[in-house]
Amino acid sequence: MSEQVNSSGKMSFSELMEKYKVGAFFQKYTMIIALIAVTIVFATWKGKEGLILLPSNLTGLIAENGYVFVLATGMLLCILTGGNIDLSVGSVVCFTAAIGCTMMAGGANMWLTTAVMLLIGLAIGVFQGFWIAKVRVPAFIATLAGMYAFRGFTNVVLNGLRVDITNEGFLQVFGNGKTSFIPDFIRNAAPGLDNVFTKDNAFLTGLIGENFIAKFNVTCMCIGILGTLIFIAVRVHKMVSQKKLGIAQSIPGQIVSTVIISALILWMCFKFSCYRGFPMVMIWIGLVLGIYAYITNKTAIGRHLYAVGGNEKATALSGVKTRNVYWFAYANIGLLAGLAGILTAARAKGIDPVYGEGYEMDAIASCFIGGASAYGGTGRVSGMIIGAILMGVINKGMIIVGVDANYQKVVKGIVLLVAVMFDVLSKRQKR
Amino acid sequence: MCNMSEQQETRAREPYLLEMLDIEKQFPGVKALDHARLQLRAGTVHALMGENGAGKSTLMKCLFGIYTRDGGTITMNGEPVTFTSPRDALDNGVAMVHQELNQVLRRNVMENVWLGRFPTTKLGTVDTRKMYADTKAVFERLEIDVDPKQIIGELSVSKRQMVEIAKAVSYNAKILVLDEPTSSLTEDEVEHLFRIMHRLTSEGVGIIYISHKMDEILRISNDVTIMRDGQWIATKSAETLTKEEIIRLMVGREMTNQFPPKNNQIGDVLLDVRNFSGMYEPTCHDVSFQLHKGEVLGVAGLVGSRRTELLNSLFGYFTSGGGEVTMNGKPIRNVTTDEARKNGFALITEERRATGIFGENTILFNTIIANVDAYGKPLLNARKMDRDTDEQIAAMKVKTPSKKTLIKSLSGGNQQKVIIGRWLLTNPDVLLMDEPTRGIDVGAKYEIYQLILNLASQGKGVMMVSSEMPELLGICDRILVMSNGHLAGIVERGKDFGNIPGEQEKIMELAAKYV
Numbered sequence: 001m002s003e004q005v006n007s008s009g010k011m012s013f014s015e016l017m018e019k020y021k022v023g024a025f026f027q028k029y030t031m032i033i034a035l036i037a038v039t040i041v042f043a044t045w046k047g048k049e050g051l052i053l054l055p056s057n058l059t060g061l062i063a064e065n066g067y068v069f070v071l072a073t074g075m076l077l078c079i080l081t082g083g084n085i086d087l088s089v090g091s092v093v094c095f096t097a098a099i100g101c102t103m104m105a106g107g108a109n110m111w112l113t114t115a116v117m118l119l120i121g122l123a124i125g126v127f128q129g130f131w132i133a134k135v136r137v138p139a140f141i142a143t144l145a146g147m148y149a150f151r152g153f154t155n156v157v158l159n160g161l162r163v164d165i166t167n168e169g170f171l172q173v174f175g176n177g178k179t180s181f182i183p184d185f186i187r188n189a190a191p192g193l194d195n196v197f198t199k200d201n202a203f204l205t206g207l208i209g210e211n212f213i214a215k216f217n218v219t220c221m222c223i224g225i226l227g228t229l230i231f232i233a234v235r236v237h238k239m240v241s242q243k244k245l246g247i248a249q250s251i252p253g254q255i256v257s258t259v260i261i262s263a264l265i266l267w268m269c270f271k272f273s274c275y276r277g278f279p280m281v282m283i284w285i286g287l288v289l290g291i292y293a294y295i296t297n298k299t300a301i302g303r304h305l306y307a308v309g310g311n312e313k314a315t316a317l318s319g320v321k322t323r324n325v326y327w328f329a330y331a332n333i334g335l336l337a338g339l340a341g342i343l344t345a346a347r348a349k350g351i352d353p354v355y356g357e358g359y360e361m362d363a364i365a366s367c368f369i370g371g372a373s374a375y376g377g378t379g380r381v382s383g384m385i386i387g388a389i390l391m392g393v394i395n396k397g398m399i400i401v402g403v404d405a406n407y408q409k410v411v412k413g414i415v416l417l418v419a420v421m422f423d424v425l426s427k428r429q430k431r
Numbered sequence: 432m433c434n435m436s437e438q439q440e441t442r443a444r445e446p447y448l449l450e451m452l453d454i455e456k457q458f459p460g461v462k463a464l465d466h467a468r469l470q471l472r473a474g475t476v477h478a479l480m481g482e483n484g485a486g487k488s489t490l491m492k493c494l495f496g497i498y499t500r501d502g503g504t505i506t507m508n509g510e511p512v513t514f515t516s517p518r519d520a521l522d523n524g525v526a527m528v529h530q531e532l533n534q535v536l537r538r539n540v541m542e543n544v545w546l547g548r549f550p551t552t553k554l555g556t557v558d559t560r561k562m563y564a565d566t567k568a569v570f571e572r573l574e575i576d577v578d579p580k581q582i583i584g585e586l587s588v589s590k591r592q593m594v595e596i597a598k599a600v601s602y603n604a605k606i607l608v609l610d611e612p613t614s615s616l617t618e619d620e621v622e623h624l625f626r627i628m629h630r631l632t633s634e635g636v637g638i639i640y641i642s643h644k645m646d647e648i649l650r651i652s653n654d655v656t657i658m659r660d661g662q663w664i665a666t667k668s669a670e671t672l673t674k675e676e677i678i679r680l681m682v683g684r685e686m687t688n689q690f691p692p693k694n695n696q697i698g699d700v701l702l703d704v705r706n707f708s709g710m711y712e713p714t715c716h717d718v719s720f721q722l723h724k725g726e727v728l729g730v731a732g733l734v735g736s737r738r739t740e741l742l743n744s745l746f747g748y749f750t751s752g753g754g755e756v757t758m759n760g761k762p763i764r765n766v767t768t769d770e771a772r773k774n775g776f777a778l779i780t781e782e783r784r785a786t787g788i789f790g791e792n793t794i795l796f797n798t799i800i801a802n803v804d805a806y807g808k809p810l811l812n813a814r815k816m817d818r819d820t821d822e823q824i825a826a827m828k829v830k831t832p833s834k835k836t837l838i839k840s841l842s843g844g845n846q847q848k849v850i851i852g853r854w855l856l857t858n859p860d861v862l863l864m865d866e867p868t869r870g871i872d873v874g875a876k877y878e879i880y881q882l883i884l885n886l887a888s889q890g891k892g893v894m895m896v897s898s899e900m901p902e903l904l905g906i907c908d909r910i911l912v913m914s915n916g917h918l919a920g921i922v923e924r925g926k927d928f929g930n931i932p933g934e935q936e937k938i939m940e941l942a943a944k945y946v
Contacts, residue, residue, distance in 0.1 A: 298556035300549040307535045307546050314533035317497075318547035319518035377537055 029257060030422065031371060031386045036260075038390065042397030051400050052393070055212065055275030058268065065392040066281040066347065067093065067340040069385065071363035072370075073292045074333030076384045079367050080296070080305040081329050082312065082376035084139040087360050088128060088146030089337045094356035095150040096121050096341030101163040101351045110170040118338040124150065125334015126327075133327035147360070155353050164350035173280060174346035180280040186218045193218060208274065217277035224269020228262045281343055288336065293381040301328055309376025365412065366391055369419040390415070446509050448473040448637040449606055454493055455502035456486075456661075458870075463489045464500070468663035469656055471606065471637045476628060478648040478669065479641045481658035482681055484869075484898055487641050488530055490658070491608050495527050496520045507606070518547070526604035528595050530611050530641075530734075536584030541566040543583050544598045569601045573627055588615045596624060600631065607631065608639045613647065614735055614946070625651055643733050644946060645674045659683055675936065682900065682935050690905035691880055695887035697908060698724035702861055702892060707754030709744040713737060714752070718918045720911055722861065722892040727883060729907030730896040733942050736913040738896040739781050742863045746778040747771040758860070772801065777854035781865035781896070783843065787850050790839035794831055795820045797838045797849050802856040823852030828878065844875025851882060862886060864895045868902060880906050900935050904928050912938055915945040 042052045051057065071089050078084045100117040104110065124146070131142040165171060172180045187193045197216050199205055205213050235258045239251060272278055296302040304325045307315040316322050340359070345351050370387025372379025394415060398408045449471040456464035464486050471477045479487050493500040496514035505512055507523070514520040520527070534543050541562045542549075550558040550565065566579035575593050583591060592615050599607055609628075613621050628638055628651060642648055648655060649669055656666040657680045665680055702722040709715050715737040722728050730738045743749040745756070747765030756763055758774065765771035771778070780786040789797055798820045799806065806812045820834045827848035831841060838846055847867060854862065867883070868876045884906060887893050897903050903910050910928070912919045919941040928934035 294556075300551060300555075300557055303538075303542060303546070303549060303557060306538060307542075310535035310537050311533060314535055314543075315546060317517050317527075317529060317533050318543075319516075319521045320547040321516075321518065377535070 035390045045401045048401050052397050055271045058271045059275050061392045063279045063281050066343045068362045068388045069285045070288050070336050070340045072366040072384050074336035075363040076367045077329045079372045080309045082309045083374045086143045086333050088143040090356040090359035091147045091150035092337040093341040095154045096338045097345035097351040098154045098157040104167045110167050121338020122335040125331040129327040129330030133323045158353050162352045174342050181276040182278045184217045184219045212274035217273040220273040220277035228265050365416045450506045453503040457501050463661050465661045473637050474632045474635045475653040476638045478652035478655045485658040486661035524605035526599040526602040527608040528599045528612050534583050539580050540583050541579035606637050610641045678936050695725045697726050703757045705755045708752040710750035710752035715741040716916045724890045725887050727887050727893045727907045729903040729910035731910050732913035737916040738913050775860035777859035777862045779864045788838050793835050795834045798853050801853050827852045844871040862893045912941040917945050919944040
């Protein structure tokens with residue numbers, strides 16, 4: 001009898017879960033929840049409380065991982081086509097950077113150099129894509145060949161030596177030194193604000209904290225607030241149109257996620273405002289992420305990537321030239337490797353022949369942690385961003401709390417394995 | 432002379448919408464199409480019929496640009512055409528519903544319908560709104576009740592089939608190929624499809640309709656073309672045809688002396704299978720039968736009747752869902768293929784190249800691979816492996832220069848003999864053979880039949896799936912007839928077949944029982 005009561009109680013609970021799509025919500029936002037949890041763990045670490053949340057650490061988190069965001073975006077497109085990866089990006093990053101640094105050391109104009117670096121990246125992508133798409137060499141092998149070859153070319157270009165960058169303009173636009181932050185236009189335009197942002201203003205000091213009040217970047221905060229409002233407007237618009245079409249989506253779930261993401265954006269922008277504002281590299285990351293979120297979600301080629309990875313045969317029978325889809329993905333990651341080369345060189349103020357080693361693995365891991373399927377066909381730019389940030393937080397957090405460098409790699413490995421395990425298990429249930 | 436010009440005149444008055452003449456297609460070891468022919472008039476339904484493997488789908492794939500034909504001509508409205516890709520065919524007014532459902536399961540319905548031709552806005556983005564409206568319009572016109580935004584993998588198979596049909600219609604093609612479109616449809620949906628087809632033919636579309644269902648064919652089609660062994664056999668008006676006539680034309684072969692004499696003695700019950708089912712769809716359901724020592728038990732059925740699923744589930748390769756299996760009176764359960772092997776089962780698979788041979792390895796490797804345990808641990812006993820391989824090559828009469836030859840360089844028949852030899856090394860009691868003579872030339876077939884009968888004579892039980900009716904009738908003692916995953920009936924030699932008039936028709940009818 002009591003068993004019956006129990007089981008009926010369970011039923012109504014699971015019905016409740018079903019009604020509010022709790023399971024689906026957790027499945028969809030697993031990685032955001034994991035990200036928040038990991039951050040809380042590091043932020044409350046005994047003796048290191050709050051260190052990871054210091055503005056300078058958060059800025060570093062983005063700036064240091066600029067190449068990961070850019071490469072992971074390219075990698076995501078390749079993975080979408082069926083779990084294909086590009087192992088050559090680390091070498092291509094170093095190769096393009098080597099060419100660029102050598103050019104600038106010879107006095108070349110920074111914009112010309114930038115264009116050349118991007119074009120070389122693209123050309124390498126087109127070349128590797130040719131072997132993969134047309135000759136059908138497995139992507140793993142074609143790009144492994146590229147990984148060796150371009151590492152070798154790098155050494156040839158650099159003669160095995162480091163080349164420094166002295167072009168200040170280049171460093172300012174792409175780097176993250178003291179100069180490469182977006183200036184505070186508002187405070188520059190209105191010097192009177194300096195008198196408002198002082199320690200005497202008890203209200204603002206309470207809000208911002210006395211360490212940061214004097215140099216608080218108002219422009220950055222305004223952009224953050226504006227961005228959050230736009231984000232909320234887009235989400236609300238989407239929800240309303242979904243409701244109109246009568247599509248079954250978890251409205252409470254969407255509201256919760258909108259609130260969480262808005263709060264995260266605002267909070268991040270606040271932290272950046274406390275420390276010099278947005279680093280320049282964020283513009284490039286933001287541009288890439290925005291453009292590729294648009295390409296994957298809205299354009300025909302984006303949908304073809306998902307279609308090829310989901311069912312190549314069906315795609316071919318629908319009249320899509322599937323080989324060109326692969327070619328696009330690999331040409332594209334070459335271009336992005338060129339951009340990552342620019343960011344890497346600028347950040348390091350030069351190039352060493354060993355730079356870029358292991359970058360491909362960081363990019364691949366970010367995609368898989370961010371929910372891309374190892375079989376292709378599913379994965380989103382937004383998920384990949386979360387994956388990359390999660391990796392970054394774990395890296396940074398472990399350095400702050402003083403985990404041995406070797407164990408840092410162990411932890412990264414475990415995170416990757418667990419994330420992909422979720423993907424595989426969720427598919428098995430559906431069968 | 433006069434007659435000729437009259438014929439030419441008739442032809443000029445009423446040109447064919449599509450004419451495929453003398454189409455040839457050669458696959459390694461098999462001639463898939465041999466002077467195949469199809470002539471389709473505008474505004475008609477043209478049924479294409481034939482047994483499994485008669486070449487119907489191959490012919491359509493040659494039309495749609497999936498296969499490149501080796502010879503013959505294709506003309507549309509009198510113009511010679513050759514489509515090099517599905518894209519090419521679609522652009523030129525040929526659309527096709529394929530036998531298997533080819534869909535991107537994780538994407539939504541409308542994306543699947545418009546894949547390859549997404550409507551775009553001026554900004555170059557996919558125009559989701561137009562796509563939604565267009566899909567809705569197509570579905571409304573065809574009275575299909577499916578939400579265009581639903582993920583297609585969440586739909587039932589029959590709904591997915593209707594979406595696929597709607598997709599093909601939405602190309603507004605002049606020629607529509609339907610390759611077994613009704614295999615997963617409910618009766619109401621079949622009626623629905625027929626209404627759609629009537630409407631299309633009244634608009635002048637020519638429809639090629641492939642199906643095994645005689646009643647449907649006779650009801651819906653204007654003309655019927657019958658194929659056999661890749662060849663054109665006849666094209667007749669549906670009005671002049673009867674079910675019996677179609678079956679006679681499809682089966683048509685003369686039974687000659689292509690089988691060795693039967694000399695096997697049937698003994699006690701070896702395997703008793705009760706209410707056996709597989710776990711994951713598509714699979715077999717509730718199958719009960721007995722296999723005796725020394726018996727050759729055939730398994731007949733149409734494509735999709737789940738014969739392969741039955742064998743694979745018995746062997747533990749597919750997960751079994753329910754039922755009991757007893758062997759020599761003892762209950763057994765093959766959860767894995769390893770257990771099946773240890774229980775004395777052997778499986779010779781249907782797709783020899785994909786799941787049978789290790790093409791890049793030698794005959795020796797291929798011979799000992801199922802029996803590696805027997806050659807010593809931890810190191811393999813090379814001398815014993817050599818001896819066993821030589822023995823099997825001799826016993827199976829494999830024609831090969833050496834045991835170190837790569838198996839891929841052998842003919843299909845010799846490859847199959849190596850695989851049978853591989854399993855005989857494990858000394859099995861039950862041999863499950865899935866299409867053991869597929870893609871093998873006639874001479875080698877005789878040798879395989881002889882091998883099967885010899886095995887039975889040694890007291891082993893052989894279960895043999897085949898799509899070739901004559902060989903089942905020629906060497907089996909009894910035949911299980913599967914239909915849509917269920918056992919439709921068991922026929923016996925001497926009672927139901929074995930030079931008994933109407934034997935093939937009886938099996939064909941059973942095979943269509945649950946379709």
